[in-house]
Amino acid sequence: MRSTRTLDISTGLFVMLGFAAILFMVTQITNREFSLRSDSYRLKAAFENIGGLKPGAPVSMAGVAIGRVEDIQYDMNLFKAVATLRIDGRYNAIPNDSDASILTAGLLGGQYIGLSPGGSDQPFKNGDSVEMVQDAVVLENLISKYLFNSAATKSDQAPTTPESAPAAAQE
């Protein structure tokens, strides 16, 4: 009798330890600490280009995470990417003319949405859309803009042949 009891106890201990480990993995290692409460609300923001933004990316104001990107869809009517942002209910007084921009955390980090407050005294409500948006910065566009600008300034100064344009671009 006694031996089955110790067996049961150590089996129970093992199973509890296993589940405690699963619980630890789910709550302490994954990014679930920002669990949105039930009183959260949704906002929509339409971007020309979302860059590398993914569902699950944080939405932050002044660096504080206030929500998450819930979903990203391509809207065939607007020809834009519409991101659905889920904002925690604690932050229910964000001016409804605040603007959303896609930013990058660190040099190589993931992208997130930064909200900066506007001046309106009306707060965002569930289902509102953010009107003022700033797209993600795409490196290729940045480079090509720089290239074309420098080529344009060169061609202003001197009449160029088509061959010299790439040379100017290389500078």
Added chain:
Amino acid sequence: MITILREIAASVFSFLERVGLLVRFALRLAVILPSGILRVRPIIEQVYNTGARSLVIIMTCGLFIGMVLGLQGHDLLSRFGSEEYLGVATALSLLRELGPVVTALLFAGRAGTSLAAELGLMRATDQIAAMEIMAVDPMRRVVLPRFVGGVIAMPLLVSVFVVVALFGTQLVGVQFYGIDAGSFWSQMKDAVELDDVREGLIKGAVFGVACSLIAVYEGFNADPTAEGVGRATTRTVVLSAVVTLILDYIITASML
């Protein structure tokens, strides 16, 4: 020349035969699973046998693997000046790969061999034949609880392994190298998704099924001699390791 070809053909056929027997064995287990799972007591005993008694070796190995990952990871990452990513790197590699695979290999070595040797010895000492004479189905009475116990124990062992290993990494990274504890954990939290945990647990469950099945199959079908029991034990470890690594590739490729 002909004899060589004949020998190759014979070994191919015996391999196919073994695969077929294993599949038939697995199907028989699956058929008796719903009724056999109701007998809880022998399953608990086997969870204790395969799980709780593997705990010490799993935790020791986990701790040291985590500490080694801490040392190696710190050496590598400090070349790029990004030591804070040590938590991310170790957590992802542990959850997705090292946790399930190393646990499965240890499980095959610790629990799989004991299952195979126990069943093989029962076969060699005619205990299984005696059960058949008494109209007790040895598959249901002996094999099934051992299989189910192993399947239950494996994912739990994987999670214990991962958590202990992360603790070991934390020990080396934060206590020994002085990485900031806050950035260690927060970077990890930011980068690890619930899907990574799920992948590790799915792998753990699949490896648990594979390793337990191989162990009980090899033990149950061992030659009833002392040599046969030894061979069954060896084959259990070898086959479990190979199958685990092959399955690991397949699961990883399908989940990425």
